[in-house]
Amino acid sequence: MARNQNVPVVRPITDADIPASVDTLARAFADYPFTQHVIATDGHEERIRRFQEICLTRVGMVYGRVWVADEGRAVAVWTTPDQDPSPAFAEIGPLIGELTGDRQAAYECAEQAVAPYRPQEPAWFLNTVAVAPEIQGRGLGGAVLIPGIEEAERTGYPAFLETSSEANVRFYERLGFQVTAAVSLPDDGPRTWCMRRDPR
Numbered sequence: 001m002a003r004n005q006n007v008p009v010v011r012p013i014t015d016a017d018i019p020a021s022v023d024t025l026a027r028a029f030a031d032y033p034f035t036q037h038v039i040a041t042d043g044h045e046e047r048i049r050r051f052q053e054i055c056l057t058r059v060g061m062v063y064g065r066v067w068v069a070d071e072g073r074a075v076a077v078w079t080t081p082d083q084d085p086s087p088a089f090a091e092i093g094p095l096i097g098e099l100t101g102d103r104q105a106a107y108e109c110a111e112q113a114v115a116p117y118r119p120q121e122p123a124w125f126l127n128t129v130a131v132a133p134e135i136q137g138r139g140l141g142g143a144v145l146i147p148g149i150e151e152a153e154r155t156g157y158p159a160f161l162e163t164s165s166e167a168n169v170r171f172y173e174r175l176g177f178q179v180t181a182a183v184s185l186p187d188d189g190p191r192t193w194c195m196r197r198d199p200r
Contacts, residue, residue, distance in 0.1 A: 020072030028130030033190035040101025081122030
């Protein structure tokens, strides 16, 4: 029997998926309000690409879980309660500083502004997620997020994310997330919503 072509195949990432996944993330975040606010404008797209590559390969693939669909044209990167990612963040801190460039102070202020609203207990944290612009609207975003949401549910942990897009808020609400804070970032930054999904 032929597989239903409308059902996306979602699977854990492999090394072969990294180039396409980085490309997907870079293109999806090129004009995203948060990254526009905290990443320098000179060489912006290449900075975004390197930022997302670090999130994927140095954080998610080492300290969390990553799922892809459509050969990396949809990707979701989580950190999980199983491993503490702080060694990675300490290691990549100087790289992040370099990539934010003259927006480093804005990045640090943004982090400080949302930090009080992040879970204090162990949680699944959605580090980054994207669908290639040309295939958005086909259900791949939800599909690639479901494994992480279900795994958080199965293990009894909350899932948490931040988004600087009001349209994304409605999308995540349909997946069971609720807004826990709406933070206007300092220095004329975008409004950023903190969202949480508790196990049922």
